[in-house]
Amino acid sequence: MEARIQKGTKSSLNVEDVTRRYHEAKRKYEEIKKSLSTLKGFSGKLGATLSERQDTYFRFRKEITLRMNFFFIMNLSQRGYTGKLIVDHDKRQLKMKLNVDTSGTSEETYDVRTLSGGERSFSTVCFICSLWNIMESPFRALDEFDVFMDLYNRRITMNLLMEHASQSSKPRQYIFFTPQDMSTLSKKFKNIKILQLAPPERNNDADA
Numbered sequence: 358m359e360a361r362i363q364k365g366t367k368s369s370l371n372v373e374d375v376t377r378r379y380h381e382a383k384r385k386y387e388e389i390k391k392s393l394s395t396l397k398g399f400s401g402k403l404g405a406t407l408s409e410r411q412d413t414y415f416r417f418r419k420e421i422t423l424r425m426n427f428f429f430i431m432n433l434s435q436r437g438y439t440g441k442l443i444v445d446h447d448k449r450q451l452k453m454k455l456n457v458d459t460s461g462t463s464e465e466t467y468d469v470r471t472l473s474g475g476e477r478s479f480s481t482v483c484f485i486c487s488l489w490n491i492m493e494s495p496f497r498a499l500d501e502f503d504v505f506m507d508l509y510n511r512r513i514t515m516n517l518l519m520e521h522a523s524q525s526s527k528p529r530q531y532i533f534f535t536p537q538d539m540s541t542l543s544k545k546f547k548n549i550k551i552l553q554l555a556p557p558e559r560n561n562d563a564d565a
Contacts, residue, residue, distance in 0.1 A: 418446065421491050428490040432483035435517050436510070440480070442487075455480055474505030482514050486521050498532040511537065519546045 426442045433440050437459035443452040453469040457476050469480055482502055489497055499518070503511045522531040523546060533539075539551055 422446075425487045425491050428487035429483055432486050432517060433480070435483075436479060436513055438476075438480070442484070453480060453484065475507050475510045478502060478505045479510050479514055482517065486517065489521065493527075494529070496530050496532070498534070500534040501536065502533070503535055503537060515539070515542065519549070523548070 422442075422444050426444075429442050430440065433455070438455055438457050440453065440455035443454060445451075455467055455469060455472065455476070457467070457472065469477055472480065482499070485499065503514055506514060518531070518533065519542065522529075540553075542549060542551065
């Protein structure tokens with residue numbers, strides 16, 4: 358800067374004007390330097406906060422997955438089944454492995470797609486109930502969930518659903534659609550209302 362002042366003097370420039378410009382440029386430089394330092398500090402705090410939130414998210418996700426798996430296993434035990442849920446968050450995939458051998462002689466697990474219709478329907482209900490345990494929703498509905506079940510699986514499934522609904526600590530409404538007769542449920546569980554639709558009218562004249 359001194360060299361520039363000397364050069365300015367030789368060039369017939371006003372020394373006071375050059376000095377004024379120098380101090381003005383220096384002042385702007387210090388202001389920018391201070392602002393940059395503040396932004397770096399803010400960026401560091403923002404990065405630390407983001408990292409903390411990510412850690413909290415991954416920890417929360419892991420706990421939710423463990424809880425879902427726990428409730429799934431407990432629900433399967435109502436039928437004497439064993440199994441687990443395999444969740445791959447990175448690939449966004451979920452696999453359901455089950456062992457439907459109630460005798461306990463086999464520990465081999467099978468993919469749910471290889472099971473019978475009734476076993477598959479029951480395991481699906483168990484999975485849905487495990488999801489209900491980890492999520493907040495005022496309304497929960499299932500439609501024709503017991504169509505492929507035999508009488509034994511249907512009874513266990515309905516008991517599972519009704520117990521899940523009756524044990525809820527928060528006010529929620531459960532809606533179940535089924536073509537089966539559910540008149541006996543009102544004798545065992547309270548606070549339920551059964552609405553039975555009239556059978557559809559069929560036009561037999563068109564077939565004649």
